[in-house]
Amino acid sequence: MSREHPSQPSVQIRAWSGRQQELHAAAELYVTAFTEPPYDEDPEASRASFFDRVARYSSAKPDFRLMLAWNQTEVLGLALGAGTPSGDWWRENIIAQLTPDDAEEWFDEKTFAVVELATSASHRRSGIASALLSSLLEDIPYSTAVLSAYSEADDAQRFYRGQGWTLIAAGVHIGESPELCVFGMHLNDSTRE
Numbered sequence: 001m002s003r004e005h006p007s008q009p010s011v012q013i014r015a016w017s018g019r020q021q022e023l024h025a026a027a028e029l030y031v032t033a034f035t036e037p038p039y040d041e042d043p044e045a046s047r048a049s050f051f052d053r054v055a056r057y058s059s060a061k062p063d064f065r066l067m068l069a070w071n072q073t074e075v076l077g078l079a080l081g082a083g084t085p086s087g088d089w090w091r092e093n094i095i096a097q098l099t100p101d102d103a104e105e106w107f108d109e110k111t112f113a114v115v116e117l118a119t120s121a122s123h124r125r126s127g128i129a130s131a132l133l134s135s136l137l138e139d140i141p142y143s144t145a146v147l148s149a150y151s152e153a154d155d156a157q158r159f160y161r162g163q164g165w166t167l168i169a170a171g172v173h174i175g176e177s178p179e180l181c182v183f184g185m186h187l188n189d190s191t192r193e
Contacts, residue, residue, distance in 0.1 A: 033118035038152035077119035079132035114147035
């Protein structure tokens with residue numbers, strides 16, 4: 001899957017090919033984005049975490065996707081997601097902090113998690129993140145999508161709300177993570193039971 005960004009024809013959105021060179025370029029973008037406030041991650045730990053997550057998710061999670069926004073040879077953005085089956089650690093930790101009604105509405109067997117979304121600082125507010133999310137969620141066999149954002153990440157939360165995501169819960173903690181907000185989106189209603 002590859003397509004041009006609607007307002008920037010030089011930007012291509014495409015799925016990760018599996019090549020290590022592409023993964024390393026994506027990891028560098030990830031490190032740059034998540035070492036900035038409010039994330040302030042350690043660069044080496046962030047890089048290792050990204051490689052580990054891609055390796056684990058691509059081999060063990062259903063419907064793994066890593067979408068990349070390219071401007072010739074530079075990665076400008078990335079979106080990573082996968083299905084979240086029952087028993088998934090992240091899923092079960094989120095569900096434990098939701099009301100029963102919210103858990104039922106957002107976390108059935110047809111739930112897809114947007115795990116990461118990042119764009120380079122110089123290309124934010126250009127539509128790349130929106131195009132990446134659309135590509136990530138395109139034609140997936142799920143009825144809902146969920147994601148989490150740092151409670152302090154006001155710009156990210158505004159972006160998700162502007163894209164039609166619904167705030168499901170605030171003040172969520174998973175392991176040693178900072179406080180999170182959890183968002184959800186209903187996808188194609190024809191996939192719902």
